[in-house]
Amino acid sequence: xxxxxxxxxxxxxxxxxxNLEGEIKEMFKSNGFQIFKEKKIQIEKAEAExxxxxxxxKPFYNDLCxxxxxxPIVVMILQKENxxxxxxxxxxxxxxxxxxxxxxxxxxxxxxxxxxxxxxxSAENAKIEIDFFFKD
Numbered sequence: 001x002x003x004x005x006x007x008x009x010x011x012x013x014x015x016x017x018x019n020l021e022g023e024i025k026e027m028f029k030s031n032g033f034q035i036f037k038e039k040k041i042q043i044e045k046a047e048a049e050x051x052x053x054x055x056x057x058k059p060f061y062n063d064l065c066x067x068x069x070x071x072p073i074v075v076m077i078l079q080k081e082n083x084x085x086x087x088x089x090x091x092x093x094x095x096x097x098x099x100x101x102x103x104x105x106x107x108x109x110x111x112x113x114x115x116x117x118x119x120x121x122s123a124e125n126a127k128i129e130i131d132f133f134f135k136d
């Protein structure tokens with residue numbers, strides 16, 4: 001039985017700023033993902049704080065929220081078998097320096113903060129994150 005899942009992906013401000021949306025979406029598609037829904041938005045810092053609430057006790061929380069709300073982002077629902085795990089593998093390590101060749105962060109990430117993409121880290125969080133941006 002197949003395990004078609006949905007996961008949330010965000011193309012972050014650094015990648016949107018460098019016009020990498022098309023290339024990153026192409027990487028998802030060529031790796032078997034279907035882009036189920038997408039939209040380009042800019043969020044307020046207060047929304048970023050809600051989105052990253054899980055990290056609020058961490059030292060990087062404020063910078064992370066400032067960054068996510070610093071420019072337009074593209075939020076997408078990706079769909080594929082085992083989408084959460086597959087997306088995390090395709091994104092690569094949080095720090096682009098540690099990311100494997102061929103991953104999105106290795107190819108496009110600038111730094112541990114400006115690492116071009118976000119992806120849900122579990123099926124449970126994927127549902128929460130998708131609902132956060134796509135409450136239709």
